[in-house]
Amino acid sequence: MRRRLFDLGLAGATVLALTFLLLPLVAIFLRVPLGELVAQLGSRVAVDALIVTLETNAIAQALILVVGTPTAYFIASRRFRGRALAITLVELPLVLPPAVAGLALLAAFGRLGLLGSTFDVLGVTVSTGTKTAVILAVAYVASPFYIRGAIASFEALDQPLLDASRTLGAGPARTFFRVALPLAAKGLGAAAALSFARGIGEFGATIMFAGSLQGVTQTLSLAIYAQFDLDFDVALSLGALLVVVCAAILFTVKLLPAWTRSSSTSVYPFAPSGSS
Amino acid sequence: MDSLELDIGLPLRSFRLELTLGVGRETFALVGPSGSGKTTVLRAVAGLARPERGRVVLDGTVLFDARAGIALAPEDRRVGFVFQDYALFPHMTVAQNVAYGSRDGAGELLERFRIAHLAEARPGELSGGERQRVGLARALARDPGVLLLDEPLSALDPHTRAALRLELKELLDELRLPVLLVTHDFHDAAVLADRVAALADGRIRQVGTPSELIAAPADAFVASFTGANVLAGRARPGEGGLTEVLLDEGVVVYSVDGAVGEVEVAVYPWDVSISRELPGDSALNHVRGEIASLVILGNRARVQVRGLVGEVTAASAERLGLAEGELVIASFKAAATRLVEQAPRAAGR
Numbered sequence: 001m002r003r004r005l006f007d008l009g010l011a012g013a014t015v016l017a018l019t020f021l022l023l024p025l026v027a028i029f030l031r032v033p034l035g036e037l038v039a040q041l042g043s044r045v046a047v048d049a050l051i052v053t054l055e056t057n058a059i060a061q062a063l064i065l066v067v068g069t070p071t072a073y074f075i076a077s078r079r080f081r082g083r084a085l086a087i088t089l090v091e092l093p094l095v096l097p098p099a100v101a102g103l104a105l106l107a108a109f110g111r112l113g114l115l116g117s118t119f120d121v122l123g124v125t126v127s128t129g130t131k132t133a134v135i136l137a138v139a140y141v142a143s144p145f146y147i148r149g150a151i152a153s154f155e156a157l158d159q160p161l162l163d164a165s166r167t168l169g170a171g172p173a174r175t176f177f178r179v180a181l182p183l184a185a186k187g188l189g190a191a192a193a194l195s196f197a198r199g200i201g202e203f204g205a206t207i208m209f210a211g212s213l214q215g216v217t218q219t220l221s222l223a224i225y226a227q228f229d230l231d232f233d234v235a236l237s238l239g240a241l242l243v244v245v246c247a248a249i250l251f252t253v254k255l256l257p258a259w260t261r262s263s264s265t266s267v268y269p270f271a272p273s274g275s276s
Numbered sequence: 277m278d279s280l281e282l283d284i285g286l287p288l289r290s291f292r293l294e295l296t297l298g299v300g301r302e303t304f305a306l307v308g309p310s311g312s313g314k315t316t317v318l319r320a321v322a323g324l325a326r327p328e329r330g331r332v333v334l335d336g337t338v339l340f341d342a343r344a345g346i347a348l349a350p351e352d353r354r355v356g357f358v359f360q361d362y363a364l365f366p367h368m369t370v371a372q373n374v375a376y377g378s379r380d381g382a383g384e385l386l387e388r389f390r391i392a393h394l395a396e397a398r399p400g401e402l403s404g405g406e407r408q409r410v411g412l413a414r415a416l417a418r419d420p421g422v423l424l425l426d427e428p429l430s431a432l433d434p435h436t437r438a439a440l441r442l443e444l445k446e447l448l449d450e451l452r453l454p455v456l457l458v459t460h461d462f463h464d465a466a467v468l469a470d471r472v473a474a475l476a477d478g479r480i481r482q483v484g485t486p487s488e489l490i491a492a493p494a495d496a497f498v499a500s501f502t503g504a505n506v507l508a509g510r511a512r513p514g515e516g517g518l519t520e521v522l523l524d525e526g527v528v529v530y531s532v533d534g535a536v537g538e539v540e541v542a543v544y545p546w547d548v549s550i551s552r553e554l555p556g557d558s559a560l561n562h563v564r565g566e567i568a569s570l571v572i573l574g575n576r577a578r579v580q581v582r583g584l585v586g587e588v589t590a591a592s593a594e595r596l597g598l599a600e601g602e603l604v605i606a607s608f609k610a611a612a613t614r615l616v617e618q619a620p621r622a623a624g625r
Contacts, residue, residue: 164365167323167377
């Protein structure tokens with residue numbers, strides 16, 4: 001009898017939790033008829049937001065991949081002083097409040113910031129109200145998700161495979177492109193998906209640093225916030241779109257099992273083995 | 277003139293690896309227990325581990341010289357390395373694996389190693405023996421000056437192991453290439469290698485042909501590693517030029533070897549006979565006791581009496597009605613009783 005009660009308690013809590021987590025998402029779709037949701041997506045503000053979001057995120061993610069992959073490989077495959085510190089620093093933006101991240105970006109890259117004038121000299125305008133600012137904000141908050149996952153993927157590689165490549169005449173670069181990269185690809189893909197999901201939903205840092213100008217810096221998340229007071233139905237349809245995109249990303253990640261074995265910051269599987 | 281000359285020293289976790297050896301056109305086996313530094317030797321030759329001191333020279337080319345500051349990268353050394361689990365690239369086909377280090381494709385090697393029919397297979401689909409052949413073919417595709425094999429048979433189950441040992445032996449004989457292999461199994465080494473070096477705690481204890489090591493083990497470690505019973509005792513000169521040894525077990529045995537003081541007595545199981553009564557032959561040494569264990573393997577029976585393992589035919593074990601707990605006499609000749617030094621204790625242990 002008591003055991004049944006306990007089981008019932010567990011099941012009840014589970015139902016409550018799932019309901020609580022799913023109800024708001026379902027509500028988005030129930031509040032407005034589906035046809036209406038789709039129609040609202042055709043509105044000027046929605047189209048602009050979608051374009052800005054895709055454009056800035058595509059560039060930001062490309063930058064993250066191009067710079068983040070070698071960074072992760074370097075950290076994963078080398079032993080150097082301050083390696084643990086480097087990993088921690090990479091993870092810092094993960095725990096930083098987004099508003100602080102936006103503020104920090106302003107202080108660094110804004111017109112009156114640390115590097116603002118440097119960028120002006122280079123002919124790049126970074127300051128508030130440009131797409132470049134959105135890209136920087138997205139890259140800043142999303143890249144740690146990618147780099148962290150990429151480090152874990154590279155660390156999980158079988159060291160003898162990399163050694164074998166070297167003894168077969170391939171230098172470090174060929175070993176990276178022909179062995180390390182293809183074998184880590186699944187994990188890198190999962191990390192990129194998480195980074196993309198984070199970037200798509202970026203809000204705090206962007207609104208602080210880039211502002212919310214329709215057609216320029218107003219991403220989907222910012223448009224939802226802006227439309228919230230003006231046209232709730234538009235906000236809802238944008239929200240529904242984001243729910244679908246994020247759910248798709250999550251399911252993609254779940255289907256890539258390489259991601260699950262990961263995440264150490266202290267082991268050095270690349271280090272030369274000491275004995276035997 | 278040796279193809280591979282090696283004189284290296286480097287610190288390992290709990291001891292220092294210090295060794296000097298030369299390998300000619302032969303199969304040379306480094307044998308030792310796990311953790312004795314064997315694999316590190318191969319890694320140093322391949323450039324995957326960097327010695328602290330010394331030189332590595334292959335066919336007159338200096339691969340490593342600590343004093344001259346020379347250390348060629350692994351990709352610049354003509355060395356073929358077959359890794360313990362073969363380390364085949366799982367995302368490539370057999371043909372791609374073999375062609376990885378080759379300038380002129382994989383075709384001829386696939387034929388030679390009888391894996392042409394597997395060219396499009398992935399390593400995950402292969403049996404242990406097939407993987408071994410792919411690993412060898414891939415290592416040879418670079419046309420190496422020396423072939424390094426790390427525990428070539430340890431990844432196999434006992435069933436395939438015996439067959440592959442012979443197959444590997446034939447392949448290595450055909451290659452006519454210097455081969456340096458490491459194994460923890462003296463039996464593997466005895467089958468595969470022309471010469472063997474016994475390695476313990478980073479130092480070579482003895483070098484010789486497998487039968488030389490068995491005939492005259494340099495110390496208790498080598499004796500035990502080659503399969504002998506090793507019993508501790510105190511030696512003193514006895515009658516008729518023999519040496520009398522009082523074993524710690526309380527039994528006195530005789531040896532033709534000369535020694536005084538603390539010694540280890542080495543007796544190979546095939547030199548020990550088991551009987552019910554004192555045998556009438558020339559065996560001088562007898563150990564009486566109950567059979568502690570009796571294991572029958574095929575047509576051989578391994579009988580353990582008071583720390584001494586004897587090997588008899590299964591037929592005679594049956595004829596004598598041997599069983600665990602039965603009282604028997606284990607006998608062996610004074611000439612088969614070798615006196616060896618106690619294994620030197622490793623520095624820093």
